Amino acid sequence: MLALARALLNEAAPAWWQDARRRSLLEMAVALHDFGKATMFFQEALQGERRKDAFTRHARLSALFFLHRATAWLGEEAEGHWLPLLFAYLAVLRHHTSLKNVADELHPPDEAEREVLEAQIQAIPADKTNAYLAALDLPEEIQAVLTFSPEAFQSWLGDEASTLFRTWRRRWRGWKRETQDAEGYWAFLTGFSALLDADKLEAGAKGYLPSRGDVPSDAVDCYKARVFGPPSVEGLNAMREQAYREVLAGLRSPDHHLYTITLPTGMGKTLTGMATALKLRDLVREKTGQAPRIIYALPFLSIIDQNADILEQVLAVALGLTEGEAPSASSPDPCDPEDRGKGLVENRLLIKHHHLADVQYRVQNKDADKIEEAVRELDYAASRLLTEGWHSEIVVTTFVQLFNTLLAWRNAAARRVNKLHHAILLLDEVQALPAVYWPLVRNLLTEAAERLGAYVILMTATQPYLLEDAHELVPNPHAYFSVLDRLDVHIHLERRTLEDFVADFVPERGKSYLFMVNSIAAAQELHSLLEDALDEDVAFLSTGVTPKERLERIRALKAGRYRFAVSTQLLEAGVDVDFDVIYRDLAPLDSLVQAAGRCNRNLRAGRRGQFHIVHWIDDKDCSYAHRIYDPVLLARTQTHLEGHTHLREPEFLDLLRDYFLDVWETGIPWDVADALWEAVCTLRFDGEKDKACVLKAKEAPGAYLSQFCLIEQQPYKWDVFVQVDERAVAVWNEAKAILRALRRDHDVWKARERFARIKPCFYQYVVSVALKPETAPHWDDDLRIYVVQQDVRDVYYDSVTGFKREQEAGGVFL
Numbered sequence: 165m166l167a168l169a170r171a172l173l174n175e176a177a178p179a180w181w182q183d184a185r186r187r188s189l190l191e192m193a194v195a196l197h198d199f200g201k202a203t204m205f206f207q208e209a210l211q212g213e214r215r216k217d218a219f220t221r222h223a224r225l226s227a228l229f230f231l232h233r234a235t236a237w238l239g240e241e242a243e244g245h246w247l248p249l250l251f252a253y254l255a256v257l258r259h260h261t262s263l264k265n266v267a268d269e270l271h272p273p274d275e276a277e278r279e280v281l282e283a284q285i286q287a288i289p290a291d292k293t294n295a296y297l298a299a300l301d302l303p304e305e306i307q308a309v310l311t312f313s314p315e316a317f318q319s320w321l322g323d324e325a326s327t328l329f330r331t332w333r334r335r336w337r338g339w340k341r342e343t344q345d346a347e348g349y350w351a352f353l354t355g356f357s358a359l360l361d362a363d364k365l366e367a368g369a370k371g372y373l374p375s376r377g378d379v380p381s382d383a384v385d386c387y388k389a390r391v392f393g394p395p396s397v398e399g400l401n402a403m404r405e406q407a408y409r410e411v412l413a414g415l416r417s418p419d420h421h422l423y424t425i426t427l428p429t430g431m432g433k434t435l436t437g438m439a440t441a442l443k444l445r446d447l448v449r450e451k452t453g454q455a456p457r458i459i460y461a462l463p464f465l466s467i468i469d470q471n472a473d474i475l476e477q478v479l480a481v482a483l484g485l486t487e488g489e490a491p492s493a494s495s496p497d498p499c500d501p502e503d504r505g506k507g508l509v510e511n512r513l514l515i516k517h518h519h520l521a522d523v524q525y526r527v528q529n530k531d532a533d534k535i536e537e538a539v540r541e542l543d544y545a546a547s548r549l550l551t552e553g554w555h556s557e558i559v560v561t562t563f564v565q566l567f568n569t570l571l572a573w574r575n576a577a578a579r580r581v582n583k584l585h586h587a588i589l590l591l592d593e594v595q596a597l598p599a600v601y602w603p604l605v606r607n608l609l610t611e612a613a614e615r616l617g618a619y620v621i622l623m624t625a626t627q628p629y630l631l632e633d634a635h636e637l638v639p640n641p642h643a644y645f646s647v648l649d650r651l652d653v654h655i656h657l658e659r660r661t662l663e664d665f666v667a668d669f670v671p672e673r674g675k676s677y678l679f680m681v682n683s684i685a686a687a688q689e690l691h692s693l694l695e696d697a698l699d700e701d702v703a704f705l706s707t708g709v710t711p712k713e714r715l716e717r718i719r720a721l722k723a724g725r726y727r728f729a730v731s732t733q734l735l736e737a738g739v740d741v742d743f744d745v746i747y748r749d750l751a752p753l754d755s756l757v758q759a760a761g762r763c764n765r766n767l768r769a770g771r772r773g774q775f776h777i778v779h780w781i782d783d784k785d786c787s788y789a790h791r792i793y794d795p796v797l798l799a800r801t802q803t804h805l806e807g808h809t810h811l812r813e814p815e816f817l818d819l820l821r822d823y824f825l826d827v828w829e830t831g832i833p834w835d836v837a838d839a840l841w842e843a844v845c846t847l848r849f850d851g852e853k854d855k856a857c858v859l860k861a862k863e864a865p866g867a868y869l870s871q872f873c874l875i876e877q878q879p880y881k882w883d884v885f886v887q888v889d890e891r892a893v894a895v896w897n898e899a900k901a902i903l904r905a906l907r908r909d910h911d912v913w914k915a916r917e918r919f920a921r922i923k924p925c926f927y928q929y930v931v932s933v934a935l936k937p938e939t940a941p942h943w944d945d946d947l948r949i950y951v952v953q954q955d956v957r958d959v960y961y962d963s964v965t966g967f968k969r970e971q972e973a974g975g976v977f978l
């Protein structure tokens with residue numbers, strides 16, 4: 165394991181750990197992190213002869229033995245190296261658990277713990293242990309003190325440990341008062357991450373640890389030439405090509421670490437952003453000799469799957485893994501066993517990671533005779549470890565996973581921190597980050613660039629100015645926004661009921677319409693009104709509809725099979741649909757601009773889109789917008805829209821700059837971001853305490869990192885599995901069969917593996933809704949989830965509008 169940790173540190177250790185003494189302390193900690201497993205208590209539990217208890221725990225014993233020997237090695241230098249000594253100790257102490265507030269860790273063992281530790285020490289065979297310690301690959305000066313004496317260790321615990329921890333408490337208080345940045349935070353987490361990652365890989369994937377892979381820097385060019393042919397010389401495709409070339413031309417050296425790409429919706433940011441990241445990767449490799457990983461983060465699962473599929477196609481074409489035509493653009497069906505493992509690209513080059521992603525890791529099959537057999541899938545344990553550890557050149561993931569890694573307090577997230585070192589962080593649709601966290605995001609990304617050498621690229625049509633010193637790669641973004649004049653914006657801020665709106669609505673022949681509302685309850689009501697008024701089918705999209713059906717309907721919209729559609733904010737960003745006319749209920753200005761990107765998106769010849777901003781209310785005169793959005797952001801939006809009744813697209817987009825500056829100055833509750841940033845700088849993790857999300861806390865000051873929540877949990881919502889078709893029934897029965905097998909065989913890992921195989925399909929039939937206890941569907945005690953069984957489906961679920969409102973608690977959800 166020590167060799168693995170050294171390899172990780174050689175690739176990912178920041179300057180802080182490059183000091184010889186600090187590095188030696190960390191390597192010593194890695195070597196001794198499992199020392200406590202030498203007790204007979206642990207060995208008996210390992211053989212199934214003893215139940216796990218306080219005597220079988222090994223982390224605290226290992227951490228204290230490390231301190232015992234490290235202070236002996238350092239001697240008088242221990243005082244000057246107190247901080248790396250503390251960080252190395254904490255890395256061992258918490259290598260199996262979430263991180264706690266560091267200030268709470270600075271206490272020696274109490275009397276009860278001492279009794280356990282003394283029993284553990286006496287239960288360690290000294291001769292065998294010293295033979296093991298002598299064989300460790302550590303410097304001679306460390307090996308000279310690396311001996312285990314039960315008497316000496318117990319004496320140290322009784323005398324010197326208390327003094328050391330007392331000194332640490334005094335030092336830590338002073339350090340917290342003086343620290344103004346996150347240098348210590350990144351130093352600790354990168355060292356901790358190396359230990360965690362090496363430990364996991366050694367245990368479950370050592371034989372499969374992939375070597376670094378080569379991704380052609382011209383991969384996107386190859387794909388574009390293959391799929392699209394010669395560059396277009398007119399229309400929107402010509403503008404896309406111009407933007408693509410200008411962005412790449414603007415990236416000449418890796419001297420900058422902070423970048424933005426600001427382009428209107430529909431301008432091909434996915435391919436442009438990836439081409440930029442690949443070129444930057446090549447420039448960094450030329451300068452440093454090491455190619456950075458690319459971590460591509462997006463806000464929504466739907467566009468993650470869509471963009472990951474596109475990137476796999478890009479690599480398949482560039483690497484010559486396809487025969488004949490370019491691969492299909494359609495995403496694999498997670499419920500179709502034939503679609504599993506069809507990918508041709510090794511996962512050391514590209515992985516997709518989110519909580520519902522299929523856990524599979526493909527490697528090169530050297531014995532393959534056919535292209536379709538060029539890769540093979542590793543076993544579940546290795547696949548999971550390599551995927552969750554981001555062992556790939558390109559990682560496509562969620563904002564949640566990225567920011568849980570940047571603000572790591574969980575063991576699993578902290579393991580990935582070493583992958584941030586010198587990485588290219590490509591963030592798409594960054595305006596989707598909650599405004600309350602903007603100052604925190606600015607600090608995190610800026611310090612990641614400074615402390616970890618990371619490169620940050622923010623992509624969106626609506627830049628919220630997250631990075632103050634970023635280098636914009638589009639020479640003149642305004643030129644694209646001013647030329648790309650695709651639509652007219654009509655502003656109607658007078659409050660109207662849905663009934664009144666539909667009564668006056670007269671569609672124009674030959675035009676398509678999208679109605680975007682702020683809640684499912686409003687969407688269902690509007691859909692009913694429109695279906696009564698129109699002699700055509702109206703598509704419906706919301707999170708009350710199962711993901712499987714949502715995907716099918718989005719594909720139908722793209723194919724033009726519906727003229728009318730009602731949707732919540734699902735279609736707001738990243739989804740490639742195109743309508744002639746959009747009516748969008750009032751929302752913060754950046755959301756309105758994103759919604760407008762679905763209007764005349766492809767700049768069809770001879771047409772101008774019509775985008776209407778409306779303000780819908782219910783029959784009690786309550787605004788749907790004010791139930792969902794921050795009233796401060798809505799007030800600023802209305803202020804910037806007032807006085808306008810009609811704007812062309814460039815004029816509408818011009819409002820954004822002043823709006824964002826306004827939000828930065830007066831619209832953000834800085835106490836939340838400041839409290840979390842203070843927690844970063846002072847290593848206030850507290851991952852073992854059950855505290856509310858900081859957004860729900862009465863007072864933000866004193867918050868812990870464990871209180872960060874990018875997506876605020878809604879405790880009144882419950883997951884419901886809906887048996888909408890025979891395939892849903894089959895996957896439900898399979899999940900039940902897995903549970904029955906677990907009870908019979910008691911094989912937890914096998915059960916986890918089997919469920920991981922069906923998990924992506926299982927959640928294609930799950931909706932998250934508010935429920936009334938008296939009308940909730942059946943609760944399944946085995947799978948711990950509500951289920952709408954097929955024979956009562958029509959009671960709870962409408963085949964068009966999804967989960968029925970009369971079964972919901974309150975009726976207002978997204």
